[in-house]
Amino acid sequence: MLLRHTPKEIGERGALTINPAKTCQPIGAMYAALGIHGCLPHSHGSQGCCAYHRSTLTRHYKEPISAATSSFTEGSSVFGGQANLLQAIETIFTVYDPEVIAVHTTCLSETIGDDLPQIIDKADKAGKIPPGRRVIYANTPSYVGSHVTGFSNMVKGMAATARKSGQKNGKVNVIPGWVEPADMEEIKRLAALLGVEIILFPDTSGVLNGPLDGQFQMYPPGGVTMDELKSTGDSTGTLALGEWCSAEAARLLDTSCKVPCRVLEMPYGLKATDRFVDALRTIAGVSVGDEINHERGQLVDMISDMHQYFYHKQVAMAGDPDQLIALCEFLVSIDMWPRHVVTGTPGRAFEERIRQITAGLPYQVNVKAGAGADLFLFHQWIKNDPVDLLLGNTYLKYIARDEDIPLLRFGFPILDRVGHQYFPSVGYKGGLRLLEKILGALLDRKDRDDPEQSFELVM
Ligand code: SF4
Numbered sequence: 001m002l003l004r005h006t007p008k009e010i011g012e013r014g015a016l017t018i019n020p021a022k023t024c025q026p027i028g029a030m031y032a033a034l035g036i037h038g039c040l041p042h043s044h045g046s047q048g049c050c051a052y053h054r055s056t057l058t059r060h061y062k063e064p065i066s067a068a069t070s071s072f073t074e075g076s077s078v079f080g081g082q083a084n085l086l087q088a089i090e091t092i093f094t095v096y097d098p099e100v101i102a103v104h105t106t107c108l109s110e111t112i113g114d115d116l117p118q119i120i121d122k123a124d125k126a127g128k129i130p131p132g133r134r135v136i137y138a139n140t141p142s143y144v145g146s147h148v149t150g151f152s153n154m155v156k157g158m159a160a161t162a163r164k165s166g167q168k169n170g171k172v173n174v175i176p177g178w179v180e181p182a183d184m185e186e187i188k189r190l191a192a193l194l195g196v197e198i199i200l201f202p203d204t205s206g207v208l209n210g211p212l213d214g215q216f217q218m219y220p221p222g223g224v225t226m227d228e229l230k231s232t233g234d235s236t237g238t239l240a241l242g243e244w245c246s247a248e249a250a251r252l253l254d255t256s257c258k259v260p261c262r263v264l265e266m267p268y269g270l271k272a273t274d275r276f277v278d279a280l281r282t283i284a285g286v287s288v289g290d291e292i293n294h295e296r297g298q299l300v301d302m303i304s305d306m307h308q309y310f311y312h313k314q315v316a317m318a319g320d321p322d323q324l325i326a327l328c329e330f331l332v333s334i335d336m337w338p339r340h341v342v343t344g345t346p347g348r349a350f351e352e353r354i355r356q357i358t359a360g361l362p363y364q365v366n367v368k369a370g371a372g373a374d375l376f377l378f379h380q381w382i383k384n385d386p387v388d389l390l391l392g393n394t395y396l397k398y399i400a401r402d403e404d405i406p407l408l409r410f411g412f413p414i415l416d417r418v419g420h421q422y423f424p425s426v427g428y429k430g431g432l433r434l435l436e437k438i439l440g441a442l443l444d445r446k447d448r449d450d451p452e453q454s455f456e457l458v459m
Contacts (some may be wrong), residue, residue, distance in 0.1 A: 001401045006376060014016070016276040016454040018376035019395065021318045022344025023413070024138035027053045028178065029104035030067055035184075035202020036158065037223030041067040044085055044114065045106025046077075061181075061208040061421055066218060068092050068101075072108060080112050085119050089135060090128040096218065100226055103137040104154060110141035128201030129428055134226055136161060146321050146345040147412070148244050151178045158201055159249035162233035165256040169231050171197045172283055173238035173253065177266055177322050179246030179426060180414065181196050181222075183208040186424035187241075190277065193291050196284040199235060206354045208334035209421040210339030225284035233257035237283045241266045241276070242322030244345060267426045268434065269330025270299055275428075293426040302435050303334050309442055309459070315381050316340040318375060318392035321350045327391065327410070328357045330383065330434070336389075337361055340381040375399070389441060408439040 026043055030053050033041040043050035050069035070076070070084040085103070092101055102117060116137040123129055138153040155175060176187050185205040191198045204224020232238070233255060233386040238261040240250035250261035262283075267276035274296075281288055303310075314337045317324055321343045328338045336363075341354050358365045366381045377434040379399050382390075390396050391406040394415045400407035409417050410425070424430040443459055450456070 002398050005249055006379045006383070006402075008380060010370050010377070010380045010384070013372065017344075017371055017374045018144055020344045020371075020374050021342050021378065021392075022146035022148070022320075023056065024049075024053070024107075024142035024147060025153070026142065027056055027413055028105045028147035028149065029052060029138050029140045029154035029444035030054070030065070030150075031057060031104070031147075031204070032151045032154035032158070032202045033102030033104070034065070035204040035206050035223055036100055036229070037221075037225045038219045039102050039223065040096055040098040040100075040219075042101050042103045043067055043069045043106060044081055044116070045070060045221060046072040046108055049106040049108070056413055059200050059415045063210070063421075066096075070109070077108060077112070080185070081109050081114050081366065082119050082122075085116075085156055085336050086123050086128060089120075089123045091135060093128070093130055097131070098219065100134040100136060102154060102157070103135060104140045105306070106140070107136075107142045110139065110143075127337050134161065135321070146320075148178060148322070148345045149354050150266065152245050152248055155202060155249040156252055158224075158229050159252045160256075161229045162253055162257050162259075163230050164233040165231075167234060168236060169234040170239065171199050171231075171235045172280065173232045173250070173259065174200050174237045174280075175246035175249055176200060177240075177241045178204075178275045179241075179266065180319065180424070181205040181207065182424040183424050183426040185209075186427045188242050188432060190292065190427050191280060192223065193289060194222060194277070194284070195286050195289075198280075200224060201229060201232065203423075212316070213438070233259060235259050237261065239264060239279055240284070241278070241418045243349065244321045244347060246322075255306060263357045265329070266326040267430075268304070268323065268326035268455075269333060269431050270296070270428075271329055273431065286333045291297050299428045300434075301430045302336065302432060306435070306439055307335065309446075310334045310336050311438060312337055313389060314339040314387040315391055315443060316378065316387040316405075317390075318342045318378050318396060321345050321347055321369065323411055325350070325353050327434075328354055328373055330431070332357055332360070334435075336438075338365055339385055339387045340361075340366040340378055342367070342373040342375070342378045342411030343369045344371075344373055349364065379403075388445075389438070396434065406445045408441050 051291040077104045133176040140150040181204040199201045238250040240246035240263045247263045253259045267273040354367045393411045
């Protein structure tokens with residue numbers, strides 16, 4: 001009972017957050033930056049921040065994460081970090097030879113007020129950025145927003161490098177949001193099956209799920225290239241998957257380069273994948289082939305075959321808004337009932353959308369976003385209204401253990417299991433995997449709890 005002090009009675013809390021359902025902005029910026037080919041993320045702040053961000057990503061992806069830091073000391077904390085960043089840019093290009101450096105700020109450099117565009121411009125004028133190389137940036141103060149906001153800010157920084165040449169490239173920009181490398185691979189596979197050429201950014205496939213081949217590669221083969229990012233300004237259109245992670249970058253492309261955009265929900269589950277495939281089909285003017293129809297049919301088959309085990313099972317979910325919205329819709333579509341939903345990432349639209357999705361349920365779902373939406377409150381809700389399944393990251397294992405509820409690990413971070421890097425959850429194939437995992441958790445529990453007279457061999 002590691003959380004034995006969590007009371008069932010819910011009291012008033014003003015400013016206090018206990019066990020937040022989020023982490024800090026630069027982690028998202030660092031993950032997004034790793035989706036650019038030949039990129040070295042750079043943390044403009046103290047060494048401790050960078051070490052924390054790198055280690056969290058390393059623990060989740062089980063890959064060594066390279067990132068540089070401005071290594072603030074007492075002097076830079078008082079006088080600002082310009083000198084550190086100028087020196088860092090010169091040293092990084094000389095020693096580590098990246099194509100691009102993606103700089104993000106931290107709480108400290110934001111509080112000081114370091115002006116990143118001015119410092120990068122100064123580095124450029126001083127000849128510290130070699131020809132053909134780039135330094136991009138994102139402001140990621142962690143006392144607002146969350147890792148999701150940081151991811152979105154860095155993706156916006158990528159979109160800011162787009163240029164309109166006047167010559168269309170015939171491609172569709174797809175901004176996948178914070179999904180796993182395997183999900184990015186799956187999105188590219190679906191687009192290829194449709195015969196649609198896309199520019200996916202960021203793209204961490206081939207970067208954070210690569211093979212062990214005995215060779216260390218500072219810059220693995222994956223990632224969107226800077227040339228591709230530049231040409232996003234010439235694309236036919238942009239599909240942004242997720243309002244929180246991807247929409248701002250898509251809107252920037254729309255205003256700066258007149259590339260029309262559509263914001264969709266992440267393609268988890270049947271309906272959201274249908275909408276994604278339909279949007280790609282429409283924008284590129286192609287038709288859906290047999291292979292995709294076949295995969296869709298398999299997902300529908302599994303839903304109908306196993307429907308009795310999903311039916312009216314109640315689920316408590318914690319995580320990031322774009323994922324939770326799509327997953328909630330998927331659960332409701334297979335007759336499962338979301339009961340409690342929290343995200344530490346702020347945004348009023350989250351609560352509205354979850355309420356819309358769950359409007360047909362016989363009770364009002366507990367839903368909260370932002371600072372007060374922490375895992376402490378989430379646990380209290382569960383104590384008052386128990387559920388059949390938990391869905392969320394590794395931090396939920398404490399609640400799962402105390403309340404004896406099966407946990408389906410999903411989201412970020414997953415520190416105690418593997419597979420998320422290699423097996424997609426998006427698309428129809430991903431839907432099959434999600435269902436398999438949900439079923440596995442529910443049926444294992446049924447096998448454990450059933451009395452002998454109803455213990456079944458065949459399910
Ligand atoms: S919350 Fe701020 S100070 Fe703490 S690790 Fe994140 S960026 Fe650094």
